[in-house]
Amino acid sequence: MTIEFIAGPNVEGLAISEAVRAGDFVFLSGLAGFGPDGEIVSGGVAAETDRIMLEVKDILGRAGLRLSDIVKVNVHLRDANDADQFNAAYEKYFPEAKPARIAIVTELLNGGLIELEVVAYGAKSRGGEER
Numbered sequence: 001m002t003i004e005f006i007a008g009p010n011v012e013g014l015a016i017s018e019a020v021r022a023g024d025f026v027f028l029s030g031l032a033g034f035g036p037d038g039e040i041v042s043g044g045v046a047a048e049t050d051r052i053m054l055e056v057k058d059i060l061g062r063a064g065l066r067l068s069d070i071v072k073v074n075v076h077l078r079d080a081n082d083a084d085q086f087n088a089a090y091e092k093y094f095p096e097a098k099p100a101r102i103a104i105v106t107e108l109l110n111g112g113l114i115e116l117e118v119v120a121y122g123a124k125s126r127g128g129e130e131r
Helices: 044-062 080-093
Strands: 003-006 019-022 025-032 070-077 100-105 114-121
Touching: 019 044, 025 044, 044 070, 044 080, 044 114, 070 080, 080 100
Parallel strands: 070 100
Antiparallel strands: 003 019, 019 025, 025 114, 070 114
């Protein structure tokens, strides 16, 4: 099995890869709702979720995958009261088949309301267009 490290400009100076491909699996590091200015976007958990999903699409596209290739999402919320707003924003990205998922409430180190970890599965040659 080959391992490929996928890194882009948005790692916030941390000692991480944005994603790592191991065989046909792609593991994305935890993503927060950072805007282009390096600050967490305003507008609450829904806005942060939308920003994160843009990053997920970009990273998966660079890996030759799509949102529909996501098989598992780990959700870290700072406040359990944000779960409904998160779910409303999140379900827009998965109108049909939903990835396996867990959501936990935890202290976040990045100042945001949410952080997502994503695992996708698919051969690199499939292309990055959205299904």
